[in-house]
Amino acid sequence: MPILVMKFGGTSVADPDRIRRAAKRVGVEVAKGYKVIVIVSAMAGRTNELVGWVEEISPMFDAREYDAVVSSGENVTAGLLALTLQEMGVPARSWQGWQVPVRTSGVHSAARIEDIPTDNLMAKFDEGMQVAVIAGFQGVSAEGRITTLGRGGSDTTAVAFAACFEAERCDIYTDVDGIYTTDPRITSKARKLERIAFEEMLELASLGAKVLQTRSVELAMRNKVRLRVLSSFDEPGDSAGTLVCDEEEIMESNVVAGVACSRDEAKVTLLSVADRPGVAAAIFNALSEAGVNVDMIVQNISADGRTDLTFSCPIAQVERAEKAMLSLRDGGAVNFSELALDRDVAKVSVVGIGMRSQSGVAAKMFRVLADEGINIRVITTSEIKISVLIERKYMELAVQALHDAFELDKAA
């Protein structure tokens, strides 16, 4: 009995008509002989409405009550989809998190799935049920209280079910039809990838985060769950979307899989910082407490026991970062001569597992940017990614030039 997991996001179940469209897609897979586990999000806009009420009532809310309230949106969709399937003649029923049960940690609003016993659902499949519709994003703690997994948690629910039920695949239906080599709004040459490796997907977060929650990709990678991203707005069979899979499943690929970019970055440099143990820890601890999401960190070699330290963060958080750094200096914990802010930068990255075996990618990237007259302000690298900060106005130009140079419009 092959099992397929299908997940529909909020825009794919936004009203009864869209729920019917989703149900038809489920019907297509049932007709192929799959037992299907469907994970649903709340109807688009519902969760925001619920969160709005909670925040209006209680700015410092009890996360347990928050979870009890916001999880209700998914319950509605699950019931409505089960009814739609029944109406089509497909034996289906809905399951809320506590009914499965989806056992989670007790960290409310950010719970981790610990276990999904398969016996309840399997017993129903054995009795003839063909589709189990699961309210995503939620579970139940050991204390019997409702938990939620945090925003985008329905993707994680889907991957966890796929792992526990050893599903053949986990199809994530969303409002885009796959993962592209870069943002199609920046270059029309952007090409949809047929396959992408988990690690590339994680590094392409700025492309992929809107599509797949990072945490769900990590979980899929760890459990080797084959993920497919596809659009619920295409007709069934129109497009196979993009398969996110283990790199062993990708026979041949371009050295670079994609070019990612992020417009709203800021660069903060602390000049002449004392270079001694504990300083970096003090700095980044203060930034974390101030709620600053630090992205790139660069520290060069020191001279005379002092060094320059640069980090990047979202531009909206740069005031917070500045305040945190100045109060750190005022408190005497860290000393530096000057704080330099640069609000005028964007980040461009090239990502590809091929880089591991192919050298020269960095050299080629820097050459392409130099040829366009683009100055590189900061460079960081990981095993399969090279990122640079450049002046913001050059971002699109850089993406287009790199996309051309690495021939991403052509399949491998």
Added chain:
Amino acid sequence: MPILVMKFGGTSVADPDRIRRAAKRVGVEVAKGYKVIVIVSAMAGRTNELVGWVEEISPMFDAREYDAVVSSGENVTAGLLALTLQEMGVPARSWQGWQVPVRTSGVHSAARIEDIPTDNLMAKFDEGMQVAVIAGFQGVSAEGRITTLGRGGSDTTAVAFAACFEAERCDIYTDVDGIYTTDPRITSKARKLERIAFEEMLELASLGAKVLQTRSVELAMRNKVRLRVLSSFDEPGDSAGTLVCDEEEIMESNVVAGVACSRDEAKVTLLSVADRPGVAAAIFNALSEAGVNVDMIVQNISADGRTDLTFSCPIAQVERAEKAMLSLRDGGAVNFSELALDRDVAKVSVVGIGMRSQSGVAAKMFRVLADEGINIRVITTSEIKISVLIERKYMELAVQALHDAFELDKAA
């Protein structure tokens, strides 16, 4: 540890502001030393929205999925009220039906409460919780599926909790401030009753049904739960509302407690029906299958083995009733000479437990109507109620005259 049950209907929790008002009332009772169990309905309009989606998707819906969907409205209110109480510094938490658990029969959408174990809540009260906020209208079946109690079921939930926890009282907060001797829109002399007996409340359904679900009054009567109806829109302490209680708690009362009326009635008479066993059963079975809610039934003595049979029903159902009767005759099951419809009637009733011991109430009622020149078309009586059908245009006049004649504007 005295326990108080408080129930807030949909209009009393329609938005965060009203939820705050409700929370303040709960706070007043907590300050008096009560442990409080609060039962909440869904925010006004929410349940209708959910039911609308279900009916749009699946006209012949699976009641189990219907229950899973429509119960979600109460979960939202329960969480929001618990948060509001916490914000006020009152230790509170929300409970969904399955968490308590509220054990019900498996008859979805019309489940009956079978048992409410008190240990979970009592343990939390012992730990310092002062308020348990319960999602009304819902429970869980032996199969672990969510059930609902049917419309207005939150009143029943409230009474059931009051019975199981031996609460001192069950306060039902609604949008009216109590039970009146008659509809205040018909006569300004209508007086709010301080107390009313359960049985009177049941017979005054046409006054009371908008206020209290009949089933909850029956349950309260059986378990001797003292019910208080009061308005959530008054300031706390403004009004004590109306206490619905055992007749032993009512020391002295008027012979008649109230005058009820119902405008949209129709009268159907079958002339010259064969008077033999099984005929009445055949007729009312056919009406029931046609979805006709029969109210009054009158059959007089027969002559020559034939009799006339009259019943009343809501005017909106009279075509259905006619069709059912004619097809019954066409099928040969029941024979009658003629079917007479009267769409121009209203029902007026006087109700009071005092009637049991006081004679002459019927004579007085008929005299008052005769003095106003109102002809009585049908009469039925129960132990504590006398109902008549009269021409519709006289309804208000009849109510005003009876209210005056029985001096209902004056307390006993």
